[in-house]
Amino acid sequence: MTFSFDQLRMSFIEGLQAIPSTLLLIVVPFIVSSVVALLIVAIRLARVPVLVQVVSFLLAVQRGIPLYLFILLGHVVYLVYFNQFVTALHLSIRVDDVNILFVAAFIISWAFVPMFTETYWGAVLAVPQGQYEAGEVVGLTRWQILRRLVF
Numbered sequence: 001m002t003f004s005f006d007q008l009r010m011s012f013i014e015g016l017q018a019i020p021s022t023l024l025l026i027v028v029p030f031i032v033s034s035v036v037a038l039l040i041v042a043i044r045l046a047r048v049p050v051l052v053q054v055v056s057f058l059l060a061v062q063r064g065i066p067l068y069l070f071i072l073l074g075h076v077v078y079l080v081y082f083n084q085f086v087t088a089l090h091l092s093i094r095v096d097d098v099n100i101l102f103v104a105a106f107i108i109s110w111a112f113v114p115m116f117t118e119t120y121w122g123a124v125l126a127v128p129q130g131q132y133e134a135g136e137v138v139g140l141t142r143w144q145i146l147r148r149l150v151f
Contacts, residue, residue, distance in 0.1 A: 024101055025108060032109035037116035041124060045146070063114045074107035123150050 040059070043051050065073075082095050127149050135145035 028105040029109040033112040033116045041120045059114045070111040
């Protein structure tokens with residue numbers, strides 16, 4: 001077997017065509033997971049009794065599911081129930097009309113929510129209590145303290 005620089009160059013050029021798909025599968029899950037995780041952190045900070053318990057339970061269950069299994073289950077649920085869901089909403093799109101990359105981006109986003117939630121929750125807990133008290137003394141609201149000290 002011989003090594004060919006021409007074959008390497010052609011393979012590299014073919015690989016460059018996958019950059020937009022790769023960026024879609026990186027950027028969209030990051031943004032969606034961050035937004036959902038920040039909402040969950042806000043729920044935990046607000047200490048809404050029922051929601052905190054429900055969110056904690058769902059995150060614990062979701063953390064126990066391996067990523068590959070999550071992707072597989074998400075894809076199967078999409079294939080089986082998507083048409084029924086859009087029919088109930090009186091929409092005219094079908095499974096074949098949706099780009100599978102967007103479905104994958106959604107599934108990956110949902111799979112990363114627990115990790116992002118724990119990361120942001122850790123950031124909130126890392127700020128010493130004295131910093132929160134100092135913010136209250138200055139007259140900041142709870143959300144202003146979080147925005148200026150944590151984020």
